[in-house]
Amino acid sequence: MHVITRSCVLFFWMHTLTFVKSQEPLPDCTLQDFLNGPLFDSNFDTTGLEASYVAGRQIRVSCSTGYSGFFLLFCIEGKWQSRGTKCKPQQCPVIHVSNNVQVIGDPEEANVGNVVRFSCKSNSEILSGSQEIYCNENGEWSGEAPTCNAPLDCEQPPPLANGDTKNSMKFSYRHNERVEYICQNYYTMQGGPFKTCNNGEWTGEIICLRPCTVDEEAMRGRNIRFRYGRKDKLYSTHGDVIEFSCTRGRPVGSLGMRPMCVDGVVHLPSCQ
Structure with missing residues (x-):
């Protein structure tokens, strides 16, 4: 605490400020007082703040994600004093586009989460870039504004294997x-x-x-033959099922006697 004394010196009053050590500790400032007080903004981020602060303590309170601004709080004799601004919605900078680009949305006052869409004013032009961008939580656009230009021609088409x-x-x-x-x-x-x-x-x-090819030599080594017909060689297209039967013995393994042709590969069964 402090004491002010007055004394007359050469016809003038003089003021003297004297600091006197208080016998009682100054009261703390509580977080609850701040939350219930006139300084609190519902968009403040109070995560990590302590329950109470000693006199003379200074803390910084930031705004929640999507808002800009902060408060500097000072604990003075059990009461909070502040310096700062109220929280305002975070905004992205103004988007500038060329005259031939149509903008759907507000490119000048965009808060976090706002979406702006684009299209070309002329049907003879095409959009180069993103059709839509949004204002993210950092106050930045998710992409650049696109442009509209006349489409390009193509050279000869690429070859196709097979x-x-x-x-x-x-x-x-x-x-x-x-x-x-x-x-x-x-x-x-x-x-x-x-x-x-x-x-x-x-x-x-x-x-x-690719198709699959099955010939007599491949079947002979596995003791199998085509179930229907007496062909020595068969061409089967992708996705076709080929049915076999045993020339002797019984089927072995878990493949079954009806394998499928898959892009040129067919797993032939065996009999013993």
């Missing part, structure tokens, strides 16, 4: 043009049958799955 294009190829293709593929005999197409020119790149997954 397949080919159905029609003759051109030197270049416009955006959204398609090319049809076919697989060789006995090969099975997965995906397709088209690849599409998409802004300078060919899109579309196509695979020609």
Whole structure:
């Protein structure tokens, strides 16, 4: 505590400030008093704060995720005094886009969690970049603003293993043009049958799955034969089931007598 004394010196009053050690300790400041007091903001993050603080203690209270601002709290004679600002929603910076980009949402006042979507104003242009971005908890956009440009042409389409294009190829293709593929005999197409020119790149997954071949020599060593027919060799497409029977003995193992052709591989059974 302190004491102020007054004395007259040469016709003037003089003030003297004297600090006197208090006989009683100054009261603490409690966290509960702060939570119930006028300084508290519901958007403060009070995680890790202690239950009470001694006189003269200073603490910093930050705002919760998604909000900006903080408070410096001072414990003075059992009461909290503060310096700082109230918590405000965290905002992302203004997004700047070119005139040919359509913006859906508010790119100037975006709080955490707000989403902004983009499209091209002209149907003859395509969007390069993300169709939507959002304001994250750090006050940053999840991506860059996209641009709108005229689509690029494609060069000749890529070759297909064990397949080919159905029609003759051109030197270049416009955006959204398609090319049809076919697989060789006995090969099975997965995906397709088209690849599409998409802004300078060919899109579309196509695979020609291989057939399986079973001949007499492979069957003889396993004491098996085709269950139906007397063929010496068989071509079977992907996904087909081939049925066998024993020439002598009984089937062994757990494969069974009806294996399936899977992309050129068939696990033949055996008999003993």
